[in-house]
Amino acid sequence: MHSQMPAPIDACACPLCGQPNQCAMEAAKVSGQPVAKCWCVNASFSPELLAQVPAASQRKACICQACATKEAHG
Known part of the structure; x- marks a missing residue:
């Protein structure tokens, strides 16, 4: 079997x-x-917002300002 490399x-x-x-x-x-x-x-990122980041991207890619602002203002 071939294992796929993650993107x-x-x-x-x-x-x-x-x-x-x-x-x-x-x-x-x-x-x-x-x-x-x-x-x-x-910026401050809520635990709820950080929990939405896929596991593979955690600590590897930043959340953008638009998503952070949208979450902060509900």
């Missing part, structure tokens, strides 16, 4: 909606530029 995680895409997450740290890795402070440093 690679796109660290620049939100694991909830798939849109670009605007992660400054990932952008810096891609561009080779110095790391800028990311918007998420001052």
